[in-house]
Amino acid sequence: MFRSKTGSKRFLLVLLLVAALACLALGGCGGGGEASGGDSTASGGQAETIETSSLDKAEFIKQADEICAEEAELFLKSITDYMVNHPPQSGESEQEVAADGVRQTLLPKFQNQIDRVRELGAPAGEEKEVEAILAAMQHAVDSLAKRKEVALATDIDQEFRPAGRLAIRYGLEHCAH
Numbered sequence: 001m002f003r004s005k006t007g008s009k010r011f012l013l014v015l016l017l018v019a020a021l022a023c024l025a026l027g028g029c030g031g032g033g034e035a036s037g038g039d040s041t042a043s044g045g046q047a048e049t050i051e052t053s054s055l056d057k058a059e060f061i062k063q064a065d066e067i068c069a070e071e072a073e074l075f076l077k078s079i080t081d082y083m084v085n086h087p088p089q090s091g092e093s094e095q096e097v098a099a100d101g102v103r104q105t106l107l108p109k110f111q112n113q114i115d116r117v118r119e120l121g122a123p124a125g126e127e128k129e130v131e132a133i134l135a136a137m138q139h140a141v142d143s144l145a146k147r148k149e150v151a152l153a154t155d156i157d158q159e160f161r162p163a164g165r166l167a168i169r170y171g172l173e174h175c176a177h
Contacts, residue, residue: 049127049131050118050121050122050127050130050131050134051121051122052121052122052123052124052127053120053121053122053123053124054121055120055121055123056123057123057126057171059123060120060122060123060126060130061170061171061172063120064117064120064172064175065172065173065174065175066174067113067116067117067120067175068113068117068172068174068175069174071109071110071112071113071116072174074109075106075109078105078106078109079101079102079105079106081105082100082101082104082105083097083098083101086100086101093149095149095150095151096148096149098149098150098151099147099148099149099150102144102147102150102156103144103145106144106156107141107144107145110137110140110141111141113137113175114134114137114138114141117130117134117175118134129166129170130170132166133163133166133167133170133172133175136162136163136166137160137163137175139159139162139163140156140159140160140162140163143159144156144159163175163176164176
């Protein structure tokens with residue numbers, strides 16, 4: 001089935017939004033205002049607490065940012081590949097396809113990022129701050145997983161903004177989506 005020129009233009013617009021998402025993920029975002037992390041449940045619904053590690057804050061930040069940067073590099077490729085290979089079908093909106101793509105490609109990567117940072121453990125005395133960041137990230141993942149439609153750049157930015165604010169305040173750059 002061939003798409004009209006208008007449909008192709010809209011699909012290209014979605015791909016540009018994907019590129020904007022990648023810029024957010026790689027460069028970090030999160031402006032001012034209060035952060036509200038939501039509930040601190042992992043995807044299994046169980047409340048999580050982070051273990052204390054032997055890492056000091058500087059080493060934790062270095063390792064966590066490396067994890068987040070590695071995962072962020074995969075975000076653009078995975079969602080772009082999905083969107084190219086799954087164009088909207090008759091009666092299906094681009095936001096519905098984007099939501100499916102987010103659930104199938106990005107959310108598992110975000111979850112992996114959360115899990116890998118959690119495995120580092122928090123520096124002694126920093127457990128509450130690190131747990132708040134991870135809980136806010138988890139809330140964003142859980143919220144996006146429930147959406148029927150997703151406007152890629154804006155909805156993902158909106159959901160991760162509280163986590164981004166907390167991460168930036170803590171000193172993390174690449175975990176600030």
